[in-house]
Amino acid sequence: MSQIPADIERVLLTEDQIQKRVGELAAQISRDYASVDNLVMIGVLKGAFMFLSDLARRLEIPRSVDFIAVTSYGKSAHSSGEVRFIMDLREPTMGKHVLLVEDIVDSGHTLAYLHHTLQGRHPASLRTAALVRKSRRSMDVHLDYLGFEIPDVWVVGYGLDYADQYRTLPYIAELKKSAYEKPGR
Numbered sequence: 001m002s003q004i005p006a007d008i009e010r011v012l013l014t015e016d017q018i019q020k021r022v023g024e025l026a027a028q029i030s031r032d033y034a035s036v037d038n039l040v041m042i043g044v045l046k047g048a049f050m051f052l053s054d055l056a057r058r059l060e061i062p063r064s065v066d067f068i069a070v071t072s073y074g075k076s077a078h079s080s081g082e083v084r085f086i087m088d089l090r091e092p093t094m095g096k097h098v099l100l101v102e103d104i105v106d107s108g109h110t111l112a113y114l115h116h117t118l119q120g121r122h123p124a125s126l127r128t129a130a131l132v133r134k135s136r137r138s139m140d141v142h143l144d145y146l147g148f149e150i151p152d153v154w155v156v157g158y159g160l161d162y163a164d165q166y167r168t169l170p171y172i173a174e175l176k177k178s179a180y181e182k183p184g185r
């Protein structure tokens with residue numbers, strides 16, 4: 001493992017743990033969609049880019065990828081949960097088998113919003129996958145494929161960021177409180 005940045009408190013999920021679990025999820029998804037002519041994997045930018053690319057490469061079924069970008073107003077437990085589109089899909093999803101791929105379910109607002117929005121476009125089927133979920137925090141949104149439950153701490157790495165940093169770390173780690181409580185940041 002390369003040098004761990006100073007702002008990291010501890011590694012929660014190592015690269016090996018993540019890759020092993022992604023392989024298991026890919027095998028399960030490949031089995032579940034064995035009879036489907038094409039699976040459209042939709043990655044939620046920016047965070048899902050790593051999970052989507054690793055998962056997509058490990059599938060053993062015909063698949064294509066597309067991306068969507070949204071942002072939510074506020075991340076606190078008391079936020080409105082309002083989600084705003086930044087970028088829509090390139091291709092229509094009507095009549096297609098769709099798998100929505102998220103890096104993290106935190107409050108659950110983003111996934112709930114996207115599930116509702118995509119369902120309204122009448123896909124042949126719609127399922128959801130997330131690598132990690134903060135189970136103590138998230139609202140009750142249905143996940144078909146989940147990598148790991150994690151504690152309610154600020155996590156970075158493997159697509160997850162703090163101020164757009166740390167996304168490319170190959171592991172998921174807890175960020176030190178001092179990193180996001182620094183004056184002026």
Ligand code: PRP
Pocket residue numbers: 044045046047048070071072075102103104105106107108109110111161
């Ligand atoms: C993060 C993450 C999820 C969402 C989860 O995205 O990638 O999409 O938050 O949070 P929620 O369950 O509370 O809705 P963010 O809005 O930070 O954008 P990013 O992926 O571009 O960092």
